[in-house]
Amino acid sequence: MAVAGPESTTRRRAPRVDAIRNREAIVEAAAAALAEQGTAVDVREIARRSGVGMGTLYRHFPKKEDLVHTVLRQEFSNWAESARQAAIDTEDPWAALTDFYQQALTGCARHRAIMENFALNCSAPDTDADGIRQLRLVIEKLCDRAVATGLLRPGVTADDLMLLLVSLGHAVQITDEDSPQRWHRLLRISLDGLRADHREPLPGEPSTQD
Template sequence: MTESRRRAPRVDAIRNREAIIEAASAVLAEQGSAVDVREIARRSQVGMGTLYRHFPKKEDLVQTVLRKDFTSWAESARTAAADAEDPWAALTDFYQQALTGYAHHRAIMEHFALAVPVPDPDGLGRLRLVIEQLCTRAEDLLRPGVTTDDLLLLLVSLGHAVQITDRCRPHMWHRLLRISLDGLRADLHEPLPTEATTVG
């Protein structure tokens, strides 16, 4: 093995990569994935050449940041649910935390629904596992027939509501969330329609 191969990455190279990812995370949250990479380079205080050495394609950078931010978003929602002792409060806190984070990240908004047909095991798959655990935990409180897929698609649907209303009517999605969760309660005995397909 040559000396160049044994040599660890330079400290400044590591620092530049971290700065690029941090800046890209902020810009993607604010502006979505259509952002110009020159803005990311400007905020990270690196040249375009340095940015392209770390991320030859814009898609590489977007996917790296989305994977990191999606995981962090899902983990925040999971933690909110885990901190609640009551199963129904856990379910409510999960949706509240997930949608609040969703409202502040345009790129996650853009990509979340697209991830449903083709799940990412490190992203949506992990989130789906959290929802599955919440569904099991609140089984006695949920109306018969409610599934993990129902709860996941509800999150996607409410995400669209956030995207449409958060800027003009920021409290509207909170109202819709409460209406939706009330409709899941077990004291509503009317059977749900059957659905053969699943998500993920």
Template sequence: MPAKRTPPPERDDLEQDAGSRPLRADARRNRARILEVASAVFASEGLAVPIDEIARRAGVGAGTVYRHFPTKESLFEAIVLDRVERLIEEARSLAAADDPGAAFFRFFSSAVEAGLANRGLGDALAAAGFDREAAVDRKLLGAIGKLLRRAQRAGAVRGDVDAADVKALLLGCLAMERCQGEGSAPRRLLAIVCDGLRGPRAG
């Protein structure tokens, strides 16, 4: 009687842990797809959606999700940190803009809008439950600081604030906008905060 053959593992089983070697193309695609689907699901339905359902919607097995993200919390953290990295890249891309003031206020408004669209992003900006990613926070403050200093040199932003102040104002603005009741002017508080940041030569 021939020996029973063991079925081959799913393709993601062949991948080594992060840090040993880069993920293969199919594993990268699976990871990106999981993040995309989970982001949409968490944003619209909350964190109660089970991993099995996220896997089904992503078109992968639940085991594939768990290999990339051992817990639902790690999946959520990866989504949020990805959003923070996008904010960092946006800030860096605006750092060479011709109009430093416009670039700074565009980033500030964009960060508030992103945080309103994704509550988890606001939590990440506040470092709630993301202490081990302090390096990401330092990168964000560095990117904000570069935008801020250029805007201050141009007189577009008041000179008595630093990057930590800007981050605190971002968080405060997010909290206030979320608390606004129906009938309030949209983004009124965002406009007030931006006006308070403007320098003597603001356009």
């Protein structure tokens, strides 16, 4: 029985190296295209940017949804980890919450697909779609810290903060091209409304709440 030498082993491994390189190129190109055009982007555009043929793209990602989910899971995970680390590094709970929104909305201005996906899935508390659950955990921790230190308006929940992020994210998308600084104004208004010095009950709260 013949034993494969180093040269034949290298030849067999080369396609595997090429496959890894192609997959990385596809994911990188998809991330850029999704950021610019959202989830409606044509896969032919992704293939063109990555420098591979459609057949190669479909071998790695048989359905467009597979590629979108791969990219968004990676993007959300990176976003959540960055936010988590920033919160750890910021001792002041209010500054941590403020910085989170500032950084998140700056990201929204650069990535259409993230906010499209976030808006669709953020209302499901047990979802792990595309790493959203990781981001929810960060928001819950920021909320808990602000509540524990008496900085957050009574009655405000992590769900409120999630939906506020979605709302402001939409505002970023519709104003960023013509008025790129407008969302900073809206963020300031929103954050002021979250402060604990606003004591009146929020709509939907029980009338007996302190």
